[in-house]
Amino acid sequence: MKIAICDYGAGNVRSVELAFRRLRCEVVDDVSVADLAVLPGVGSARSAMAELRVRGNDEALRLRMEQGRAVLGICLGLQLALESTEEDGGVDGLALLPGRAVRLREGRVPRIGWADVDGDGDGDAYYFAHSFAAETPAATAFSEGVVAEARAGSFVGVQFHPEKSGAAGARYLGRLLAELEQLSSGNSYSLAYEGADVAGRAGAFLSRG
Amino acid sequence: MRFRGLRDVGDPVELAAEYSGRGADELVFLDVKATLEDRATLVDLVRRVAQRIAIPFTVGGGVRATADAEALLRAGADKVSVNSAALERPELLTELADRLGSQAVVVAIDAEGGRVRSRAGTAATSRGAADWAREAEERGAGEILLTSIDADGTRAGYDLELTAAVAAAVNLPVIASGGAGEAAHVAEALEVAQAALLASILHEDPARLESLRSELRGLGVPLRDAA
Numbered sequence: 001m002k003i004a005i006c007d008y009g010a011g012n013v014r015s016v017e018l019a020f021r022r023l024r025c026e027v028v029d030d031v032s033v034a035d036l037a038v039l040p041g042v043g044s045a046r047s048a049m050a051e052l053r054v055r056g057n058d059e060a061l062r063l064r065m066e067q068g069r070a071v072l073g074i075c076l077g078l079q080l081a082l083e084s085t086e087e088d089g090g091v092d093g094l095a096l097l098p099g100r101a102v103r104l105r106e107g108r109v110p111r112i113g114w115a116d117v118d119g120d121g122d123g124d125a126y127y128f129a130h131s132f133a134a135e136t137p138a139a140t141a142f143s144e145g146v147v148a149e150a151r152a153g154s155f156v157g158v159q160f161h162p163e164k165s166g167a168a169g170a171r172y173l174g175r176l177l178a179e180l181e182q183l184s185s186g187n188s189y190s191l192a193y194e195g196a197d198v199a200g201r202a203g204a205f206l207s208r209g
Numbered sequence: 210m211r212f213r214g215l216r217d218v219g220d221p222v223e224l225a226a227e228y229s230g231r232g233a234d235e236l237v238f239l240d241v242k243a244t245l246e247d248r249a250t251l252v253d254l255v256r257r258v259a260q261r262i263a264i265p266f267t268v269g270g271g272v273r274a275t276a277d278a279e280a281l282l283r284a285g286a287d288k289v290s291v292n293s294a295a296l297e298r299p300e301l302l303t304e305l306a307d308r309l310g311s312q313a314v315v316v317a318i319d320a321e322g323g324r325v326r327s328r329a330g331t332a333a334t335s336r337g338a339a340d341w342a343r344e345a346e347e348r349g350a351g352e353i354l355l356t357s358i359d360a361d362g363t364r365a366g367y368d369l370e371l372t373a374a375v376a377a378a379v380n381l382p383v384i385a386s387g388g389a390g391e392a393a394h395v396a397e398a399l400e401v402a403q404a405a406l407l408a409s410i411l412h413e414d415p416a417r418l419e420s421l422r423s424e425l426r427g428l429g430v431p432l433r434d435a436a
C-alpha cells in the first residue's frame with residue numbers, strides 16, 4: 001500500500017513513516033496517488049492548517065474524500081478534520097468530519113499517557129498526548145470518556161498515536177490496512193460504520209486480529 | 210500510568226531498544242550530548258533510536274531555541290525537555306508550544322530544598338519549584354519533569370513532599386524523578402505524580418524493569434500489557 005503523510009513542517013512525522021514502513025507500506029510524497037493519506041498528530045492547529053493550505057494538501061484531502069479515498073487522522077490530524085477547533089483562539093478545520101474540537105475540561109491537561117479504549121476486546125492500551133478532544137456524532141470509540149476514534153465516509157481519525165503505542169499500535173494500523181485492502185475491490189472506501197450499534201462495531205474492529 | 214527509563218551513559222540506542230522491549234511506557238534522554246561530540250550527533254542519535262522503538266521518547270539537554278527542538282522532533286523524538294534555557298528566557302516555552310504544541314514541551318525542574326537549581330544543578334536560584342512550575346504552565350509547557358536533587362541517587366524513595374507541592378500547583382502532568390530504589394517507591398510516587406522516572410536502579414540492570422513492573426502490579430498499580 002502507498003501511504004502519503006501530510007507534513008505540517010513541525011514535529012515528528014518520522015515515527016508515522018517508520019510505523020507504516022514496518023508494515024511493508026511504501027511511503028510516497030504525493031497525497032493524490034496514495035492509497036491512504038495520513039494527517040499526523042504533531043504541532044498546533046493554527047500553524048498546521050496554514051501548512052496544509054500552503055502545500056495544497058487541504059484541497060487534495062477534500063478531493064480524496066469526494067472520491068471516497070481513505071484518509072487517516074492522528075491526534076491533531078483528527079481534530080483538523082473536524083469543522084473547527086478551539087485551539088489557538090479558534091481555527092477552522094477541513095470539515096471532513098462533523099463536529100469540533102474542544103479543550104479538555106477534566107483532569108490534568110495535556111492528557112498524556114497510556115489509556116484503554118472502550119470496546120477494545122484485546123484490552124490494549126494506546127498512547128495519548130492531547131489538550132483538545134473531538135465532539136462529534138461520528139465517534140466510534142471512547143477512552144475515559146474522550147473520543148478515541150471517529151469515522152465518516154472514507155475518513156478514520158484516532159485521538160491516540162498508533163505509531164507511539166508499541167505493539168498495540170502496530171496491530172491497530174495493521175487492522176486498518178487489512179480493512180482497506182478488503183475494501184479496495186473498487187477504488188473508493190467507506191470506513192464508516194452503518195447501523196446503530198456503533199460501540200459494538202468499534203469493539204469488533206479494535207479487537208479483531 | 211507511566212514510568213520511564215532514563216539513560217545518560219552507555220549506548221543509548223541499544224538501551225532504548227531494550228527498555229522498550231521490557232515494557233517501558235516512555236523513555237527520556239537527558240544531556241546525552243555530554244557523551245557525544247556535537248549537536249549534529251544528537252540528532253543522529255535520535256534518528257537511530259526512532260528506528261528501533263515505537264514508544265514515546267523525550268530528548269533534552271542544550272535545547273535553547275525552537276530550531277534545536279524542531280530538528281530533534283523531525284529526527285523522530287516526540288517531546289523536547291528544556292531546563293536552564295527556559296529559566297533564563299521563559300518566552301522560549303511559548304515559542305516552542307506555539308510551533309510544536311504544548312504536549313511536545315517538557316520543562317525539567319531540578320530542585321533542592323524546594324528551590325530551583327539551574328545549569329545541571331550547579332547554580333542556585335531563589336525560585337521556588339512550585340512557583341516556577343506555575344509560570345512554566347502559564348507560558349505553555351505541557352509537562353513538568355521534576356527532579357529532587359535531595360533524593361536523587363539515594364534509592365531511599367522519591368521526594369514526595371516536593372512532588373506533591375509541585376503537582377498541587379499546576380494542572381499539568383508531573384513526572385517524579387530522583388530517589389527510586391524499589392517498586393514501593395514508584396507506587397508511592399504515582400500517588401502524587403502522573404509518572405515516575407527511574408534511572409540508576411535500571412542503569413545497572415535493565416532486566417530489572419520487568420521484575421519492577423510485576424512488583425508494581427502486585428502492589429495494585431495498573432500497568433499496560435506491553436506485549
